[in-house]
Amino acid sequence: MMANTSKSSEIIQGYKDTLKRQVEELVLRKIPRKVVELNVLLENTNKFKAMNHSDVIRTPQDPVVTEQGEEPTKKRQKKSKYNYDEEIIKNQVLVTNITFPSNKELSELISVIEPFIRQLIEDTSMLKMWISLMPKIEDGDNFGGTLQENAIGQIMMVLSEAKKFLCQISVYFEARGKIVSKVMKYPGVEDYIRAVSKLDKEERVNLWLVVCAIRNHYYSLYDYLVKYWE
Template sequence: MTDVAKKCQYFQVQDYKDSLKQKAEHLIIKGFPEKIVKLNELLETPNFQNRAFADVHQDLNIPVPPPVGAAAEPNSKRARVDSDLSPVSVDGTKVYALPNGSVPCNKPLSDLIHLVKPHIRELVEDSNLLKMWISFMIPKIEDGNNFGVSIQEDTLAEIQSVESEAAAFFDQISRYFISRAKIVSKVAKYPHIDDYRRAVRELDEKEYLSLWLVMCEIRNRYCSLHDIVIKNLEKIKKPRSSNAESLY
């Protein structure tokens, strides 16, 4: 690689760093307050405020079939097991037939998840941007005058924690659908057992509460990140004083 190509790459990387720093500072000073206000307004909408648990209940579209033997002739003999335990053929209920078609996802919760997921993604992306911003401003390792550097490292650790927590919200949503599918399959297999049907309703209520909590946590994380960065902005941008820098 020629010297010209190396210099070109250096300037491209430097332009990327400068652009990232500008985006991060704009995000902290202007973007975060706007997001906090927007999330507060969203949490006051009917989607999250004053909504009863019954509003997120949905019929499973799995009818309760007639019990085994209900359609049998009155004078028909009951099947019994012989003393030698020979197999006996007994007509039973088809449990996976689903005569009314497929079992849909819970529409109120699906709509709510569709609303929440973009905010989770934004928090992950914004946290990643701040993480790189602070990483670029950490000075080279030197002896002494590292108080500002320790502030940078503590702030960076907090941002990384928020990023990991936000990414875990996606896993929480996917686990809800997996859990619901397992319980619905139990309803299809044992349609006469009301406890399985009740378990689906309880799971839906739990997910609704979890989605509300996720939105509150996203709002709270934006508030905490904005607070910690603004309070320490001077030390984050200039971790070492100019007097100390002149000594090296």
């Protein structure tokens, strides 16, 4: 029994030692590099420049309808560059298999930013575990214990916000999909097309703010942890 307990203790201690080395590598090397990468991304104005939204979304043009008196059972299909089929039945156009593309520039930008968000979540989760496993600092005025609690609180705040960044991207795609479905249903209503353009512009600004926030979180974590070690 004692042998098993001793072996378990060695495994736990080995995990703690490995975690400590990983945290030191993160704080002293990886975080400074990450800040530089994020600054370079923010300075790349082409990534966040105002995009031309006139071609963001288009609706099928010049629909073909059947002539008066044509048999209601007769169907025709028309292929178009918008990748849709039109089933024309008795003076009606039923649009099926239609595809509206995502905003290409924003999709590419999201693919660049999303790994930074996921990495921030991973880094803060590791920092939280590291501080949680540390022995509680005891001193006369309990300053050490308060410092540990504050550090965990700071890390949890960053972790929570990073998770919200991921949710924000999902919310954007969901909201855009709903508006696009309105465009499909009411192709003659220009306000829906403008709504898509406005949503894309807002998301571009939001993504810029997300990158700024990630960089600032790394700044604050670095500063806080260095002071914590001191």
